[in-house]
Amino acid sequence: MISSLPRAVPAPPGKPVRPEAPRGQERARRLALNPGTWTVEEAAGMRADFDQAAANWSEDRGGYRPPVLADALARGGPFRGSRAVEIASGTGLLTPLIRAVWPEVVAVDLSLRMLSRSAQPGRIQADASRLPLADGCADAVVLGDGPLFAAEVARVLADGGPLIVSNALGDGAPFRVPAEELVEAMATATSRPWDALQSEAHWGIWTILRPA
Numbered sequence: 001m002i003s004s005l006p007r008a009v010p011a012p013p014g015k016p017v018r019p020e021a022p023r024g025q026e027r028a029r030r031l032a033l034n035p036g037t038w039t040v041e042e043a044a045g046m047r048a049d050f051d052q053a054a055a056n057w058s059e060d061r062g063g064y065r066p067p068v069l070a071d072a073l074a075r076g077g078p079f080r081g082s083r084a085v086e087i088a089s090g091t092g093l094l095t096p097l098i099r100a101v102w103p104e105v106v107a108v109d110l111s112l113r114m115l116s117r118s119a120q121p122g123r124i125q126a127d128a129s130r131l132p133l134a135d136g137c138a139d140a141v142v143l144g145d146g147p148l149f150a151a152e153v154a155r156v157l158a159d160g161g162p163l164i165v166s167n168a169l170g171d172g173a174p175f176r177v178p179a180e181e182l183v184e185a186m187a188t189a190t191s192r193p194w195d196a197l198q199s200e201a202h203w204g205i206w207t208i209l210r211p212a
């Protein structure tokens, strides 16, 4: 079941448009529903793109990304446990918000240059399609505008733990995957049904998925 909360954080004028969003969304949906199509070459291209974007990332995009996840964490609970895995952590714009809920955050990203711009402890350079983490080690997984590799999320999540997905530009975000497809991907990976709760906030959309 997918349910929605009414918006609590208004959207100010001036939302940016990312011309690359349609192509990015096509890829994000493909990876969520068909992760076997991810190749070494595609990973290398993704890493190179974000290595190049790293220098200006926080300066250009730091203002609008946190409010979306902040709203998810404020209204999407209850949350339990002490350790979260943040996938696609980038320059760490979202990590302090996650740490305020789960004191231990393991922040994973493909791009060393993005990671090296973060001052947060507990950073690991890795591909989300093959996480170097133990089964069931995470009380929650947070994915802020990154690719969903559902089988790996399911493997590292402790039983019943939530997957929290934040897309800072909502339907215009390059990594946006609709809630229906997020639910489908998690259900396929775990052979059990998942529920989702979603809301719009600022310029974005958040979705919190839990086993039904």
Ligand SMILES: C[S@@+](CC[C@H](N)C(=O)[O-])C[C@H]1O[C@@H](n2cnc3c(N)ncnc32)[C@H](O)[C@@H]1O
Binding pocket: 043, 046, 047, 050, 065, 087, 088, 089, 090, 091, 092, 093, 094, 108, 109, 110, 111, 114, 126, 127, 128, 129, 144, 145, 146, 147, 175
């Ligand atoms: C749009 S940025 C988001 C960064 C951060 N979450 C934020 O909100 O500022 C996407 C991030 O996903 C990372 N990424 C892309 N593919 C990945 C993969 N397969 N595994 C891990 N990280 C990946 C990129 O390197 C990049 O840092």
